[in-house]
Amino acid sequence: MIYDFVIVGHGLAGAILGYTLRRQGHQVLVIDELPEHSSSKVAAGLVNPVAGKRFAKAWLADSFIPAADAFYKELEEHFRQELYFHKPIYKIFSSIEEQNTWMAKSAESSWNEYIAETRITSAGEPGINDQFGGLLIKRGGQLLVREMLQLLEQELLDAGLLLPERFDFNSLQLTATGIRYKQVQARQLVFCEGYQVIHNPYFKWLPMQPTKGEVLEVKTEYKFISECIYNKGVYVLPNGEGTFRVGATYNWRQPDEEPTQEGQQELTERFRQITPHAFRVTDHWAGIRPAVRDRKPLVGRHPEHPQLLVFNGMGSKGVLMAPYLAARFAASLAAATDMLSEVNISRYFSLYYDYIKR
Template sequence: MMTDCDFLVVGHGIAGATLAYVLRERGHRVLVYDPGQESSASNVAAGLMNPVAGKRFALTWQAAELLPFAAAFYRELEQRYQQSFFTETPIFKIFASVEEQNAMLARSADNPWGDFVAGFDTTDPGLPGVNAPFGGAWLRHGGHVAVRELLAALAAEGTRDGWLRRETFDWNQLVFEPAGAEYAGQVRARHVICCEGAAAVRNPYFNWLPLTPNQGEVLDVQCPGLSPDQVLNRGAYVVPVGAGRFRVGATYRWPPFADGPTAVGREELAARLTVVTDLPFAVTGQRAGVRPAVRDRRPLLGPHPTVPALSFCGGYGSKGVMLAPRMAMLLADFLINQAELWPDASLQRYQALQPAGVH
């Protein structure tokens, strides 16, 4: 029995799940293939939405557009599923030294962070259990998303309604035709979209894209007494998840990757947490996943250069929860209405990398 759909989406991490949702909400028939890996980057992620990040304390790309859009999107999903997914919370960036404090205060005169920096503490603000002798910067309009729970809610609906198939997609069984594509003699689709995350490095149609996967690990810890009213950030993020529990992350490891969580990752994250707090803590869990990073730290969206019925959506790196809703809308507008993609998010910027004479 042949299944007809408008869009066949391969992958149900944060990129594929948000895109499939947007397309379904617009009334299109969507079919999603995903094997359901526990160790996918989206399932491992702490879901942090941070407007100002990194050692350079730089404003995240397109933060003023991405953050409010993402917050509204996750609130919509909360209403739909009657679950809590998004927690808007202050982020306290702890200064490591007087020099760092002075540098941040000097930069703040130019207001490079817009509305996202709420203010500075130049002395220890006295947060319970937090080491911050040099103070820190308070960021607003950020927060964290319960990615695993969000994807589970969407997947439960997909399994029930038949639009999600828990199978590994075999790209060798995909045949493109003038009107779209046929898959394994089972599915006809007008358009196919690859949302495979880091696995796209092995995709026969997109393995020329400059994806540079990196592995990240996170710890779940119990730390009673540590202030739960904000995300803490100094060398690692410490995200409160309720009842004295926190998620601590994340490491960055380039290939070759370990097979799952490592003792080295655990020690590194535990050491970073001891810089943030002197309180005793117990590690209750540890997870590892591989992020789909891109060399210029921008997403990859858009059509395959030579296969009109095929597109790509991903390359979000560590910014998946922040990027995914707006990028899904952007790609949906392109696919349905031929709207322009943002040039610095379009995979066309790398079209010269596609080898001649192959897919």
């Protein structure tokens, strides 16, 4: 068999792209050694339409959120299992200045779809430090990323469409009609290997900035009244039975997957800013996000080898971005539409030509 696509990497981006292509009738083979602690598998899986302290609407939120809603609903129907939960996000103001920053933006009509309520005083929940109020954000959500990946992995294994191994570049041959990898032939190969693209001989020139993120699981006897996701410097995600996931840190200096005491201290201090109640840390994880210099994904064809492609660089927003971008990417491969210029790797071709001159 000659596959239409070989996908290298089955984290969030590779899994969503692979499922999208398979649902369109393409023959897809996935290659991944399935590490236990990838950044995708430790991710909280959040969708948040409001970004940062400056209260900017997330880039392309009006396109990304409907696509994500539709994709995860289809996935739930396919597996007959709940995977995506719509939850409000309570973004807590940390100061009067932050409150004023929001109030200056709140008159813009573009926010109407995403803001349920603006609170300028505390909501009155005894377990929450929100003396300056906050925003109750609509259309937020949580994807059970690990569970989704496990379901898709098993489906691929059962169908014989997953090679559980580390990709060996020495076994890759480029041919006139596509690629050959060991005994596998395909028309196109898509690299979705996250931050490991920095070791990819065909795409290492891309400006990837691996960013370590640490996450805690904590337990407290206090049960929060609200079922929302809390956000104040970090997210606090209720997981039931008094446990919460707290994250995440951003560390560009230590691109490894080892949890650190410094990361735990930062997260526990930020959690204490949200709630006065005692808690204990029950688990601690770390992963490396595939972040990019300009904070936009990396999607497109190699400038000299058109059978090689990349679908990567979604950082901490893969749950939000990947469904829409996978659909656009698949359409562009079928020549039905152009890839978004903002994410197309053609914006970095000058780096490639500088790279090959060295």
